[in-house]
Amino acid sequence: MKRFYLLMFLIALMWxxxxxxxxxxxxxxxxxxxxxxxxVIAASSSVQENKVGIGDVRASAVVGESPDExxxxxxxxxxxxxxxxxxxxxxxxxxxxxxFQFNDRLYFWVVKPVAQGYxxxxxxxxxxxxxxxxxxxxxxxxxxxxxFQADFGGAATELGRFVVNTVWxxxxxxxxxxxxELDLQRQDADIGQTLGIYGLGHGFxxxxxVLGPSSLRDTVDIAGEYFQYPFxxxxxxxxxxxxxxxxxxxxxxxxxxxYEALKEAAIDPYVALRNAYAQYRQNxxxxxxxxxAPAPVEVKPAQRMFQ
Amino acid sequence: xxxxxxxxxxxxxxxMVVLCGTAxxxxxxxxxxxxxxxxxxxxxxxxxxxxxxxxxxxxDHVIKQNQVYSEVxxxxxxxxxxxGRIGVSSIEIDDALSSTRxxxxxxxxxxxxNWKFFGTxxxxxxxxxxxxxxIGAFVQGTYFFRDADDNVSGTTGGAPYTMELRxxxxxDVNFGIGFQATLWRDTKLYAGPYVYYAEAQVSPxxxxxxxxxxxxxxxxxxxxxxxxxxxxDVPIAKGFRLNVEGQYSERFxxxxxxxxxx
Numbered sequence: 125m126k127r128f129y130l131l132m133f134l135i136a137l138m139w140x141x142x143x144x145x146x147x148x149x150x151x152x153x154x155x156x157x158x159x160x161x162x163x164v165i166a167a168s169s170s171v172q173e174n175k176v177g178i179g180d181v182r183a184s185a186v187v188g189e190s191p192d193e194x195x196x197x198x199x200x201x202x203x204x205x206x207x208x209x210x211x212x213x214x215x216x217x218x219x220x221x222x223x224f225q226f227n228d229r230l231y232f233w234v235v236k237p238v239a240q241g242y243x244x245x246x247x248x249x250x251x252x253x254x255x256x257x258x259x260x261x262x263x264x265x266x267x268x269x270x271x272f273q274a275d276f277g278g279a280a281t282e283l284g285r286f287v288v289n290t291v292w293x294x295x296x297x298x299x300x301x302x303x304x305e306l307d308l309q310r311q312d313a314d315i316g317q318t319l320g321i322y323g324l325g326h327g328f329x330x331x332x333x334v335l336g337p338s339s340l341r342d343t344v345d346i347a348g349e350y351f352q353y354p355f356x357x358x359x360x361x362x363x364x365x366x367x368x369x370x371x372x373x374x375x376x377x378x379x380x381x382x383y384e385a386l387k388e389a390a391i392d393p394y395v396a397l398r399n400a401y402a403q404y405r406q407n408x409x410x411x412x413x414x415x416x417a418p419a420p421v422e423v424k425p426a427q428r429m430f431q
Numbered sequence: 432x433x434x435x436x437x438x439x440x441x442x443x444x445x446x447m448v449v450l451c452g453t454a455x456x457x458x459x460x461x462x463x464x465x466x467x468x469x470x471x472x473x474x475x476x477x478x479x480x481x482x483x484x485x486x487x488x489x490x491d492h493v494i495k496q497n498q499v500y501s502e503v504x505x506x507x508x509x510x511x512x513x514x515g516r517i518g519v520s521s522i523e524i525d526d527a528l529s530s531t532r533x534x535x536x537x538x539x540x541x542x543x544x545n546w547k548f549f550g551t552x553x554x555x556x557x558x559x560x561x562x563x564x565x566i567g568a569f570v571q572g573t574y575f576f577r578d579a580d581d582n583v584s585g586t587t588g589g590a591p592y593t594m595e596l597r598x599x600x601x602x603d604v605n606f607g608i609g610f611q612a613t614l615w616r617d618t619k620l621y622a623g624p625y626v627y628y629a630e631a632q633v634s635p636x637x638x639x640x641x642x643x644x645x646x647x648x649x650x651x652x653x654x655x656x657x658x659x660x661x662x663x664d665v666p667i668a669k670g671f672r673l674n675v676e677g678q679y680s681e682r683f684x685x686x687x688x689x690x691x692x693x
Binding site for chain 1: 476477501503669689690691693
């Protein structure tokens, strides 16, 4: 019975979290630094840029604009809606900050040196192939998520990609499906996004040790991904974690500098990362709700860390 | 010094190759002209190849293989290409385990094993005479990474036995020349001769002298060294192409592959 109440409480919390989308009250600390942070990190700066751009176009509307410009207007209004200011509740901030520090140390003391060494040994084309291989392995998660989102076109695209890349892409090391002729692009679909489309909010922000930024809703995604990751079922038990660690190092080697740039630019990197994460995830949900191609989800340098 | 006509040399080589006899080899050769993009790029393929050859030591044995493989190639300028294949194959050697004496009985006559990994490396070059015709040459080698083995039991001189026959280091190397005609919608028809050498080590344990390949360690070699091949390569859609090829010698081998150029 206790479990039932706990489950109901969590669901209620997550649903309530949905309203935290645009107008959640920032914490005192955030109020002090978030404005500056947003202006310096690439993810948040796009919001500012957008507002200026729209203002300019609106001004031009007074003097008359062409149908093309109106179309641009509409597009930018949509963009504004999507890219609008997004925040996330953070009741666990002390814990999250501690975990942020832990992950920060882990990155600078372990992951980055290893990734830098790896980068010196393995050329970029090799590391990209490894990334392609692991991306291909993530097919079950994306395929099932597309199906749950009733995005059958997306599911078919994912299936096509998986077949082409596995068979003609040397087991997924190459990505021929993305070439111009086939144009089967990766569908950025996951379980957290699926729950978001069904109306579930972020809940609140959680920073997991090693795994990094997440939310209550996206934590379900972490669990789901665990079960849909093929190496989870590898024997002996340490193969799965070892492969994941290698994937992490390979991935880090391809984006060394992104996190550093965010950290250097932000007065409070924790808040900057939190905002970038919330915005990135919210955009993924909004874009998918509109059933747009995955490509328009603009990924800022800071947000690449979440991919 | 009299000028030598290149056409005469080609004809001479072709005649020498054809008159020497025929044999077949492990895997398709593909069209002489590389399919990779002019500006340089990758081609990948998956294919199936049914292979038959005749090996011999004291007696002739037909070797049969069903190969499934994945191939990746890199080339440029439509003039050169290097490629590699990795695949699995079944191996069957007819009458390898059959009895040669009335006093020896055998539970089976053919050597059989499955899922043996092999790898192939190759390179080809092409010289176009004009937009339609051209000539190319290739070299291709295959090696089986895994030993194949099979067991046979029976009686010899009234005593029961169980023998394991192991086949190791199966490899071949091929060199050939292909003539190509490019037809409507980039369909390529090609044919040509090739020379070829293949061998494998065979070891029985224990030695059972009344079994065909049970007399002791021996090396099997291909019976003849020359063959001919013919094929067609057709564009399907969106960069995919279908290649069907046959190689004829004392035995016939054939297969098909679907490749993707990007």
